[in-house]
Amino acid sequence: NAGVMQNPRHLVRRRGQEARLRCSPVKGHSHVYWYRQLPEEGLKFMVYLQKENIIDESGMPKERFSAEFPKEGPSILRIQQVVRGDSAAYFCASSSQRGNSPLHFGNGTRLTVT
């Protein structure tokens, strides 16, 4: 069984460009979460999605960031007009149900903004 798959593994963008990060959850999982880890820091929750719905986006920056989890296909985290402060590791995770189930992480996408 494949785990959470994220791509690309590394992404380099210049300031002002767009970054698109993709995540395919564990097969059968419909709950997807995005987290961000700044250098030498812990993980910060960004957004929680369940097929076609955003359940909790309280951790998302108000501008430039958006996320979706369409009925078909992977979840996408989109960052428009990237700035150097967006450089971080972005982790996607999934679980089998909303509550009371363990969270499984992908290997992350390391975004570098030059």
Next chain:
Amino acid sequence: GIQVEQSPPDLILQEGANSTLRCNFSDSVNNLQWFHQNPWGQLINLFYIPSGTKQNGRLSATTVATERYSLLYISSSQTTDSGVYFCAVPRDQTGANNLFFGTGTRLTVIP
């Protein structure tokens, strides 16, 4: 919001030694998880342990929800145990996995 504190922040062990990592949280929770982030950045779920004790090989965890703490025990440590250990609890009472992570304990196991 809920506060999650981990101790110690850093720990250096000789291979074969045992250790206990602690996670304190400021409010009642119905979900607590321990994760290991290895030196390559991969995050592995070690335990889902809202209460009680669980064991998995050389690792075990105990959560005392009424006293708002959890402990992670590592016995006979190996160099592959190196990395950062995080505990995490939910941001709300639904038990969903929109988690607050602690600041972590960085473990270095020396051969």
